Amino acid sequence: MDLEKQISALNNPVRRDILEWLKDRSNFPPALPEHADLEGVCVGYIQEKTGLSQSTVSNYMGLLKQAGFVVSERHGQWTFYRRDEDRIRAFLAAFRDLML
Amino acid sequence: MDLEKQISALNNPVRRDILEWLKDRSNFPPALPEHADLEGVCVGYIQEKTGLSQSTVSNYMGLLKQAGFVVSERHGQWTFYRRDEDRIRAFLAAFRDLML
DNA sequence: TTCTAAAATCGAGATATTTCGATATATGGA
DNA sequence: TCCATATATCGAAATATCTCGATTTTAGAA
Numbered sequence: 001m002d003l004e005k006q007i008s009a010l011n012n013p014v015r016r017d018i019l020e021w022l023k024d025r026s027n028f029p030p031a032l033p034e035h036a037d038l039e040g041v042c043v044g045y046i047q048e049k050t051g052l053s054q055s056t057v058s059n060y061m062g063l064l065k066q067a068g069f070v071v072s073e074r075h076g077q078w079t080f081y082r083r084d085e086d087r088i089r090a091f092l093a094a095f096r097d098l099m100l
Numbered sequence: 101m102d103l104e105k106q107i108s109a110l111n112n113p114v115r116r117d118i119l120e121w122l123k124d125r126s127n128f129p130p131a132l133p134e135h136a137d138l139e140g141v142c143v144g145y146i147q148e149k150t151g152l153s154q155s156t157v158s159n160y161m162g163l164l165k166q167a168g169f170v171v172s173e174r175h176g177q178w179t180f181y182r183r184d185e186d187r188i189r190a191f192l193a194a195f196r197d198l199m200l
Numbered sequence: 201t202t203c204t205a206a207a208a209t210c211g212a213g214a215t216a217t218t219t220c221g222a223t224a225t226a227t228g229g230a
Numbered sequence: 231t232c233c234a235t236a237t238a239t240c241g242a243a244a245t246a247t248c249t250c251g252a253t254t255t256t257a258g259a260a
Contacts, residue, residue: 004113011111012218013104016198043237056219058238077227077236092199098116099192112248143207156249158208177206177257 002067003098006091009067014050015060019069021049022083040073040080067091102167103198106191109167114150115160119169121149122183140173140180167191 010016021027021041028045031038047057061081064070068087073080110116121127121141128145131138147157161181164170168187173180 007107007111008217011107020198044235053220054237055221055239058236059219062238074226074237077234079237088199092196095195096192098120099188108247144205152248153250154207155209155251158206159249162208174207174256177204179207 001090001094003091003094006067006069007095009063009069012060014052015064018046018050018060019064019083021046022070022081035075035078035080038073038075038080040071040082042078042080044078046081101190101194103191103194106167106169107195109163109169112160114152115164118146118150118160119164119183119188121146122170122181135175135178135180138173138175138180140182142178142180144178146181 010019025031025041028041028049035042043054043058043061046061047054050057050060052060061070061072061079065072065081068084068091070081071084073082110119125131125141128141128149135142143154143158143161146161147154150157150160152160161170161172161179165172165181168184168191170181171184173182
């Protein structure tokens, strides 16, 4: 639990948007048929929605992952990212304790 | 409620420390007799505890104030800062909604 | 009014973040 | 094996943050 890294990851509006979008898969285009059974969203779809460059979004996903807010799973040439709800909740609890 | 400004204000370990210290007046030296009835802590005491320069801490307190986490009250040549618990709570609620 | 002390503001150098395009790596298919 | 596609990594320019010392402002006291 690295609060510094977590707050830093959230200190960017696009990264916060990504975390919010990932709450609901329907914020992105439908998965390819061969990915129908997989959880998470591939980097390409996230990139498209942000309008930023591929390298920027790849970097952003790495920061969110290091912060523990998302997990990734590789399937073939695609990397699928999804929220880690447990760790998000744990962060919120720690953050609340810090603030109150 | 400017979430951007608020998260940004929290994206610094010393500013987070200051907010925590302000939870309890006894984290600082006792108030001068003529300030015994006042709430809050003067900038000098906060500066002393951080070990940073006067201008840096004055700037930090301004950022925390703009974020709504503290309020200030001037008495003579001293400015006393204290936490705004209501606005801290409101921020936490909004932040929680964003994250969950 | 003049001096002193507290705090705020200003200007600048050092460091960190943002964001890109280019390149590298990994994987599946022809 | 060679190619195409998805993602990751690298290097750099633009911008923002951090932090300082110097200066200014504010207020009380001599």
